[in-house]
Amino acid sequence: MNRGMKVSGGILLGIIAVALIGPLLSPHDYLQINFDNLLQSPTIRDFHIFGTDDLGRDLFVRSMLGVQITILVAIVASVVSLLIGVTYGAIAGYLGGRVDAVMMRFVDTLYALPFIFFVILLMVAFERNFLLIFVAIGAINWLDMARIVRGQTLSLREREFVEAARLTGVSTARIVFRHIAPNLFGVVIVYVTLTIPQAILVESFLSFLGLGIQEPQTSLGALVDKGVNQMEGASWMLLIPAALLAVILLCFNFFGDAMRDAFDARGEK
Amino acid sequence: MSLLAIDKLSIRYGDSLAVADIGFSIEKGESVGLVGESGSGKSQTALAVLGLLPTTATVAGSIRFDGQELIGADNKTLDQLRATRMAIVFQDPMQALNPFVTIGAQLQRILLQHNIGAAKESRERVVEMLARVGLPDASRQYGAFPHELSGGMRQRAMIASALLAGPDLLIADEPTTALDVTVQAQILDLLEDLREDTSLLLITHDLGVVAGRCERMLVVENGRLVEQGMTRSIFACPQHEHTTALIKAALRLTDSGVPAATPGQDVLAISGAEVRYRSKDGQVIPAVRGVNLSVSAGETVAVVGESGSGKSSLVRAALGLVPMHAGRVVFCGDELAADLGDRNKATRRGMQLVFQDPTGSLNPQMRVAAIVGEPLLVHEAVLSAEERLQRVAAMLDKVGLNTRFLDRYPHELSGGQAQRVAIARALILEPRVLVCDEAVAALDGTVREQILRLLREAQEESGLAIIFITHDLAVVRAVSHRVLVMYLGRLVEMASNETLFGQPRHPYTRALLDAVPVPDPENAGGRTTVTGEVPSALLPPNGCAFHPRCPHAEAVCRAERPEATEFNTTLVSCHRATELA
Numbered sequence: 001m002n003r004g005m006k007v008s009g010g011i012l013l014g015i016i017a018v019a020l021i022g023p024l025l026s027p028h029d030y031l032q033i034n035f036d037n038l039l040q041s042p043t044i045r046d047f048h049i050f051g052t053d054d055l056g057r058d059l060f061v062r063s064m065l066g067v068q069i070t071i072l073v074a075i076v077a078s079v080v081s082l083l084i085g086v087t088y089g090a091i092a093g094y095l096g097g098r099v100d101a102v103m104m105r106f107v108d109t110l111y112a113l114p115f116i117f118f119v120i121l122l123m124v125a126f127e128r129n130f131l132l133i134f135v136a137i138g139a140i141n142w143l144d145m146a147r148i149v150r151g152q153t154l155s156l157r158e159r160e161f162v163e164a165a166r167l168t169g170v171s172t173a174r175i176v177f178r179h180i181a182p183n184l185f186g187v188v189i190v191y192v193t194l195t196i197p198q199a200i201l202v203e204s205f206l207s208f209l210g211l212g213i214q215e216p217q218t219s220l221g222a223l224v225d226k227g228v229n230q231m232e233g234a235s236w237m238l239l240i241p242a243a244l245l246a247v248i249l250l251c252f253n254f255f256g257d258a259m260r261d262a263f264d265a266r267g268e269k
Numbered sequence: 270m271s272l273l274a275i276d277k278l279s280i281r282y283g284d285s286l287a288v289a290d291i292g293f294s295i296e297k298g299e300s301v302g303l304v305g306e307s308g309s310g311k312s313q314t315a316l317a318v319l320g321l322l323p324t325t326a327t328v329a330g331s332i333r334f335d336g337q338e339l340i341g342a343d344n345k346t347l348d349q350l351r352a353t354r355m356a357i358v359f360q361d362p363m364q365a366l367n368p369f370v371t372i373g374a375q376l377q378r379i380l381l382q383h384n385i386g387a388a389k390e391s392r393e394r395v396v397e398m399l400a401r402v403g404l405p406d407a408s409r410q411y412g413a414f415p416h417e418l419s420g421g422m423r424q425r426a427m428i429a430s431a432l433l434a435g436p437d438l439l440i441a442d443e444p445t446t447a448l449d450v451t452v453q454a455q456i457l458d459l460l461e462d463l464r465e466d467t468s469l470l471l472i473t474h475d476l477g478v479v480a481g482r483c484e485r486m487l488v489v490e491n492g493r494l495v496e497q498g499m500t501r502s503i504f505a506c507p508q509h510e511h512t513t514a515l516i517k518a519a520l521r522l523t524d525s526g527v528p529a530a531t532p533g534q535d536v537l538a539i540s541g542a543e544v545r546y547r548s549k550d551g552q553v554i555p556a557v558r559g560v561n562l563s564v565s566a567g568e569t570v571a572v573v574g575e576s577g578s579g580k581s582s583l584v585r586a587a588l589g590l591v592p593m594h595a596g597r598v599v600f601c602g603d604e605l606a607a608d609l610g611d612r613n614k615a616t617r618r619g620m621q622l623v624f625q626d627p628t629g630s631l632n633p634q635m636r637v638a639a640i641v642g643e644p645l646l647v648h649e650a651v652l653s654a655e656e657r658l659q660r661v662a663a664m665l666d667k668v669g670l671n672t673r674f675l676d677r678y679p680h681e682l683s684g685g686q687a688q689r690v691a692i693a694r695a696l697i698l699e700p701r702v703l704v705c706d707e708a709v710a711a712l713d714g715t716v717r718e719q720i721l722r723l724l725r726e727a728q729e730e731s732g733l734a735i736i737f738i739t740h741d742l743a744v745v746r747a748v749s750h751r752v753l754v755m756y757l758g759r760l761v762e763m764a765s766n767e768t769l770f771g772q773p774r775h776p777y778t779r780a781l782l783d784a785v786p787v788p789d790p791e792n793a794g795g796r797t798t799v800t801g802e803v804p805s806a807l808l809p810p811n812g813c814a815f816h817p818r819c820p821h822a823e824a825v826c827r828a829e830r831p832e833a834t835e836f837n838t839t840l841v842s843c844h845r846a847t848e849l850a
Contacts, residue, residue: 159629160624160626160629160630161629161630161631161632163590163622163624163630164622164624164630164691164694165632165643166590166609167588167589167590167609167617167620167621167622168617168618168621168643168644168647168648168698169614169617169618169647169648170643170647171647178632178635178643179632179635182632182634182635183632183633183634185634
């Protein structure tokens with residue numbers, strides 16, 4: 001654990017804790033519309049510490065809901081990409097040869113599809129829903145993961161401890177799970193912490209375009225989208241969710257970088 | 270005044286002391302050997318002299334070069350000194366040369382940077398220097414990139430760059446460790462011939478290298494200087510116990526100490542082995558061409574050769590790790606399938622391998638107990654976890670490790686301990702054949718001796734057959750009963766240990782023997798008797814593959830490939846073996 005990891009990890013945990021507990025302590029809830037109190041700027045009166053939006057809903061509670069959903073989307077999307085990517089990449093890498101070639105050309109083909117078209121198509125073809133966002137983001141991220149894992153596996157396969165295991169007659173499944181997978185862990189875990197901010201960004205982008213999370217649910221991206229419309233009269237509606245988004249993204253990036261450094265150092269020993 | 274005077278030098282990384290209180294001096298024109306095992310601080314000392322230590326190092330003491338204090342000197346001063354008055358040759362020339370710049374341009378840059386000589390003449394000076402270090406066709410090699418040269422040629426180019434500006438002090442940090450033995454002798458000769466009145470600090474772990482080449486020597490242990498003096502007197506009568514241990518651990522060609530093997534049944538026999546690889550651009554590279562090898566119970570057979578000789582490919586093909594194009598492998602009377610996947614469990618159990626890099630051959634994410642226990646999991650699945658652990662502990666005890674090691678990870682082990690674990694993993698199945706692929710090449714002298722003893726004990730106890738692949742003839746002398754010498758994929762000579770070292774028949778075998786540096790200043794060996802390097806396996810020479818380097822080559826050697834013929838008990842492939850004997 002180095003300092004970068006502690007600081008960024010601490011801030012992230014803090015934000016998540018507030019996002020989970022904060023709405024419970026607030027007298028407001030995210031659905032409650034109040035036409036008597038539209039576009040209230042941040043104040044301690046009535047506990048509207050982040051102000052209210054154009055429907056009079058409490059922005060603190062909505063922002064915290066946004067943080068919850070944004071992080072949830074990001075983590076679920078990353079786990080989806082992790083599961084598909086690691087399995088796919090490790091199989092392609094370990095089997096090698098023709099299997100590897102076919103599997104990786106498939107990945108290349110998917111890479112060539114324009115992502116936004118793909119998402120819009122999905123949105124049009126199916127009802128807009130929560131699940132679809134996970135699928136869309138996961139479907140893109142696993143490609144990178146598969147490539148990285150495959151490359152690592154290719155080099156691990158040639159390592160002497162794998163050769164020793166093959167010679168003794170250890171089964172292929174055991175070699176993949178006992179000898180190769182644990183040695184991928186370092187790279188994979190680092191890559192996951194770096195895909196989380198990427199997924200957050202994609203989700204925010206989709207929500208900003210109106211393709212993501214739908215009202216009355218919200219995410220940081222959707223909040224920023226609404227905030228842009230009220231930018232002139234009620235700048236807090238843009239600044240607060242935008243600042244939260246920026247802090248979360250920075251922390252995840254720092255955390256991922258610090259993690260990579262930590263794992264590199266151990267690798268060198 | 271001494272050219273280099275080091276006084277009370279200490280180098281510290283955080284809490285760990287890399288070099289403690291070292292002091293010595295080097296006079297003008299002198300050659301001094303700095304000897305120690307890995308981690309003893311010898312390279313750190315060299316880097317400190319050049320001011321090349323990483324910023325995390327804390328340096329104390331004094332280093333005076335020609336009267337000028339170097340510790341705390343600014344970069345500009347050091348830069349000026351480094352190129353023109355002191356120079357270094359590193360172990361691995363591929364790392365030290367810029368892969369994107371031609372050799373000539375890299376050397377020329379040194380001259381231009383420091384305004385040495387007229388800019389117009391710099392190219393000529395570089396070509397002249399390259400020719401002096403023995404690069405054939407120097408004006409053409411001027412435009413070559415580092416990867417286009419062989420290892421030996423690259424190291425020559427490194428020496429050229431070090432000597433280009435005519436430095437007063439040349440530091441050579443393990444300059445020949447990465448090279449083949451016949452090339453090592455050439456490079457050491459070259460350093461000797463070219464340095465003229467340049468002082469030389471030769472850093473090495475190999476006492477043989479120092480014995481023949483340095484007037485004075487320094488011995489370091491754990492960052493401390495334990496002994497210094499004239500090379501001859503230290504070898505004759507070492508004062509410090511560490512020096513005694515180093516000299517004792519250094520292997521010599523003279524003493525064998527291997528008890529004669531009682532000829533038993535052949536356990537493993539390889540006949541007519543052919544191994545071919547395909548290069549990226551589709552060319553076929555013949556690695557092994559028609560070699561026979563057998564080993565019987567209780568016997569150790571060494572397979573010797575320089576890089577590219579096919580020694581590893583031969584044995585790996587027998588183990589089923591690389592595909593064998595043609596040939597048969599017979600193990601305990603049964604012919605084996607070429608592919609490892611088609612071999613039965615008993616066969617796999619019967620043949621085990623120990624690798625060169627002890628830590629690389631252990632899974633970094635597994636504990637010692639799991640590593641050594643894994644073969645049991647495959648072959649004796651009936652054992653309970655507890656029984657397995659007992660077997661592992663007993664095996665570790667045999668290789669000299671106690672139960673505290675069970676829970677360690679590979680990165681918590683020293684090189685010698687890791688190699689013991691690798692041996693334990695190989696021996697726990699009680700194999701009939703153990704293949705050691707350069708198994709002691711990465712280890713220090715004293716540790717190497719322990720590992721060799723361990724293998725010998727295992728052999729005496731269970732009648733294990735051992736195939737020992739190595740490039741180091743001193744190791745061959747110490748461990749083997751019979752020796753197979755290979756060159757470019759073919760058998761050159763095969764004989765018993767005594768016969769091969771006593772009466773080598775093939776000129777290549779003789780050249781190898783002559784080139785081995787011997788840790789004895791009175792009779793140091795390490796002489797060059799052949800020129801050039803091993804040719805590429807892609808374009809092996811016609812006739813006898815060794816003829817371009819052979820001092821005795823005749824027309825017939827260039828035209829016809831010699832068949833392996835038997836003389837008394839020696840099998841040798843040479844047209845002139847009878848005349849030269």
